[in-house]
Amino acid sequence: MHGFMRKAVLALSTAAAIAGSIAVTGPADAASSPIAACGGGSYHVIGHHDLGKIATVYLLYNGRTDCVVTWKKRAYVGKRTKMLASIAKNTGTTKHYNFKYTNNYGTYGTYAGPVKVTAPHTCIDWGGGTGPGWKVWYSGPSHCG
Template sequence: MSKVKRAAALALGMAATLAASVALSAPAMAASSPAAACGGGSYHVIDSHALGGYATIYLLYNGSTNCVVTWKKGSYAGNTTYVDAVLNVWNTPGAFDAGNYRYYAGPAKAKAPGKCIKWGGAYGNSSYESPWEHCG
């Protein structure tokens, strides 16, 4: 094989490898709603708390599982900023999701049959944590 053909084959192989790595590392599409972030239409909002105009923390439930999502509002959505979603279950491990996300943190999901939960979240330096509540 000539040097030109070998160089062309090497360049083509490198281009294919680069294209595959870019395709595999593309970010997932953001969910369209807090219920969608939790996993579907059976989730409904049972409580919420606004973090000023930045975000709203939603507590959702689907009949067996609690879910918390901190959803960015308006012009704050799409900007990469620290957000978190927290769900604690009395005397049981809870769930937590945090990071520098563009649209929302969560879902933080846990089952809590017969137990109280504490839920909350944060956007930047603004945060909220509920008391122990929604017992059942």
């Protein structure tokens, strides 16, 4: 009987620990850097744009996939504000652009994104935004390979 009680207590403790970690960890605001948000060390920053005092939009690349993350600056981390990360690849020609956007928009404490697109030898448009005062920026056609 004593062995059964020990196994039951261990099972309940494990279940409680797993439930607690699920409640605390969410998909947004879980990474420690833009590289981590995109998926790890194979990504590197190939572009960025400052959104004033609040955040920076980062474009990262891993040799195949472009990734965008809008990352808050230190003073604003934890203050939940509206944020946007956006990326698109051109599905038209270089003379007649037709971008299909993938966006991550919401209220976040650290970052918006990641949003990704695989677009070798194709123009992309990338950008992001943040509030208060909603400041938004897009690159226009870029990295056209």
